[in-house]
Amino acid sequence: MTDMLPNPLEKQPPAPFSILHTEWSDGWGGQERRILSEMTGMAERGHRLILATRRQAKLAAQARKCGIETIDLPFSGKFDLRSILPLSRLIRRERIDIVNTHSGIDSWVGAFAARLGGAHLVRTRHLNLPLHRHWYNFVHFMAQRVVSCGETMRRNLIDNCGFPEAQVVSIPTGIDFETFVAQRTRAETRRDLGVDDAAFVILMVGIIRSVKRHEVALRAFARFHASTPQAVLLLAGDGPMRGDMERLAQDLGLAGTVRFLGYREDVPDLFAAADCALLTSRSEGVPQAVTQGLGCGLPTIATRVGGVPELIEDGKTGLLVAPEDTEAIAAGLSRFAADPDFAHRLGAAGRAHVHRHFSRAAMLEATERLYAEICGRALPPHGRRGS
Incomplete structure (x- = not known):
């Protein structure tokens, strides 16, 4: 009995992609969480993933876990x-198909390396801030595609920053709603937090930095608390x-x-324990904290900035x-x-809206289609699975 050999004339299925992500940031916020979710999701679909970032x-x-x-590089300058x-x-050496960059310095380094190494280049833009194409910012001409995290961000790059349409x-950040679920009951989490069952609990999730405007949240809560003394504000994040x-909260009593x-x-547990979610940012892309809260069915109040109106229609899916x-x-x-x-x-x-339009599966499928288009080849069969 002879072994069956592949027929060279028979069309072979397209191979998975080899993808290199670069990231300069040392932080751990929505941007980094999206990168990790995208990398693990693409790996689950059979693609090869490598991350280049700084040791610290x-x-x-998180990626190694x-x-x-993961490889460590200094990324000490453009x-x-x-x-x-x-x-x-x-x-x-690794025959990388796509280099996907994310922050300022690594986008310069990644662009030069992709050009020297012969890979396609994608830049993901996570912030809804100006990113002007100009001769002194020639790196913005080098990427074959720039991915924005929402349609509002996309229009800003096109209409105000000079990027060709x-x-x-736009590929919005997607949440894996099947796994982003509470592990404890509302009562259990409240008990662990020392919060009374009758309290009206407001939850705000995010890094405590100037753009998130926690000061606004505290001053608004002080107004509300004056008429609703059983209210509690939970601030998750550092x-x-x-x-x-903390000093302002003390000063406000x-x-x-x-x-x-x-x-x-345990953010899903915190959402389950809360009565509403709050976002007071002065600038955002499409904030994951809002997507997550809405995905848990939590009534949400958020500022009308960046891509937030893509998540919330005022008076219908939130305020x-x-x-x-x-x-x-x-x-x-x-x-x-x-x-x-x-x-x-x-x-x-709000829950119905984000489950339909902002799932992790939708993000991964759109990313695969983009990579296939750039590389000029069909999607691998395993790339058509759900997530």
Whole structure:
């Protein structure tokens, strides 16, 4: 009996992609979480993933825990040859198809390395801030595609920053709603937090830094708390302004009703224990904390910035307020507290909206289609699976 040999004339299925992500950031926020979710999701679909980042980056440790091959580079500047040359050699040696960059310095290093190594280049833009194409920012001409995390960000890059429409594609950050679920009951989490069952609990999730405007949240909560003394504000997250915000809470007389929880791994449990979610940022892309809260069915009040209106239609899937408007935020909180049926309707509508349009599977499928288009080949069969 002879062994069956592959027929060279028979069309072979397309091979998986080899993808290299680069990230300069040392932090651990929505941007880094999206990168990790995308990498692990693409690996689950059979693609090969490598991450190049700095040794001290929190993303590096998280990626290694998830089995992602990770290399450490200094990324010490735009023209850092100690990073560019090793990266270009890795691209050639490992036959990388796509280099996907994410932050400022690594986008320069990754662009040069991709050009030297012969790989396609994609830049993901996570922030809704200006990114102008100009001769002194020639790196923005080098990427075949720029991925924005929402349509509002995409239009900003095209209309206000000079990017050609064909270069920019919107792929919103997707949440794996099948795994982002509470592991404890509402009562259990409240008991662990020392929060009374009858309390009206507001949850804000995010790094405590200036752009998130925790000061606005605290001042709005002070207004609301004056008429609803059983209310509690939970702030999940850490950051450079935590000390300042703790002092402000003390000055506002809120020390006993504002809880600074620090970094938490049990965010789904916190959402389940809360009555509503809050975002007071002055700038955002498409914030994962809002997507997650809505995905858990939590009524949400958020500032009308960046891609937030893609998640929330005011009065239908949540409440939108102007940035810095403490009075409007307090009024929204009062409305939720006084009318639980209204809050529940908005929470249910928000959940349906984000489950339909902002799932992890949708993000991965759109990413695979983009890579296939850039590489000029069909999707591998395993790349068509759900997630």
